[in-house]
Amino acid sequence: MPQSTGAIGLDYLRETRYSRENLRAEPLVQYPRSPLYKTYPPETQRLPLPSVPKSLQKNFWECVKERRSQRDYVEQPISQEELAGLLWASQGITAVQHNFAFRAAPSAGALYPVETYVAVHRVEEIPPGIWHFQVQQFALELVTPGDFRRSLVLAGLNQQFLGTAAVVFIWTGLLGRSLWKYRQRAVRYLFMDAGHICGNLQLAATALGLGCCPVAAFFDAEVEAIVHADPKEEVAVYLAAVGKLTGSR
Ligand SMILES: Cc1cc2nc3c(=O)[nH]c(=O)nc-3n(C[C@H](O)[C@H](O)[C@H](O)COP(=O)(O)O)c2cc1C
Numbered sequence: 001m002p003q004s005t006g007a008i009g010l011d012y013l014r015e016t017r018y019s020r021e022n023l024r025a026e027p028l029v030q031y032p033r034s035p036l037y038k039t040y041p042p043e044t045q046r047l048p049l050p051s052v053p054k055s056l057q058k059n060f061w062e063c064v065k066e067r068r069s070q071r072d073y074v075e076q077p078i079s080q081e082e083l084a085g086l087l088w089a090s091q092g093i094t095a096v097q098h099n100f101a102f103r104a105a106p107s108a109g110a111l112y113p114v115e116t117y118v119a120v121h122r123v124e125e126i127p128p129g130i131w132h133f134q135v136q137q138f139a140l141e142l143v144t145p146g147d148f149r150r151s152l153v154l155a156g157l158n159q160q161f162l163g164t165a166a167v168v169f170i171w172t173g174l175l176g177r178s179l180w181k182y183r184q185r186a187v188r189y190l191f192m193d194a195g196h197i198c199g200n201l202q203l204a205a206t207a208l209g210l211g212c213c214p215v216a217a218f219f220d221a222e223v224e225a226i227v228h229a230d231p232k233e234e235v236a237v238y239l240a241a242v243g244k245l246t247g248s249r
Pocket residue numbers: 067068069070071159213214215216217218
């Protein structure tokens with residue numbers, strides 16, 4: 001193990017480097033493997049998601065050019081179809097091959113350690129609350145009903161647009177899905193996965209004429225409490241607010 005630099009982040013990066021020597025070495029720690037999908041009890045309220053919107057407002061090049069982090073949302077709700085499109089583009093299953101269900105965004109080893117929740121503030125015909133995205137069924141599962149605008153603003157260091165958004169995506173990481181394979185290096189990959197997911201979300205939001213802003217400034221424990229994260233292994237990773245803009249259809 002290299003000598004400590006006294007800086008935890010730098011130590012982590014140094015200690016998780018692959019080299020020709022250490023890649024061949026036997027792992028020192030065996031980690032238990034967590035299931036690929038988080039499950040809720042059968043009595044949980046479920047809401048199947050509709051098909052994604054058929055037509056988009058912009059082509060791909062326009063989406064790349066016009067993607068900006070937008071924070072000024074109007075009061076208008078987004079539709080269920082728009083929410084379905086955002087969930088599908090960020091974490092939906094897009095192909096099943098050799099027993100692997102591949103998703104819209106890449107993931108190291110196809111282990112998908114990032115879990116998706118949405119705080120619904122204003123989505124047509126979906127009651128406000130914290131919903132878990134059930135990837136396999138393309139459905140939402142109700143974690144806690146209610147108005148989470150204030151809790152999210154407070155958890156997000158007072159960033160008001162977390163309350164004025166129509167929906168806030170909340171991504172957590174379940175490291176038990178990937179530690180067994182990548183050991184401590186899995187932590188690097190978790191954040192890369194989250195970046196890909198949020199990148200897809202922002203481009204999809206742009207294509208739908210919606211505003212979207214990534215958020216990494218938040219009180220971790222407060223976000224984890226909002227989604228009832230599993231205290232054994234689940235950590236808050238990233239948020240993104242989405243809402244209609246002036247002139248959105
Ligand atoms: C990892 C990450 C964390 C971010 N966190 C926040 C945040 O907490 N609050 C915020 O208003 N914007 C946040 N942003 C948005 C950036 O401010 C924005 O991407 C940057 O200013 C560049 O502008 P653009 O996205 O419009 O190109 C974040 C972006 C990234 C990639």
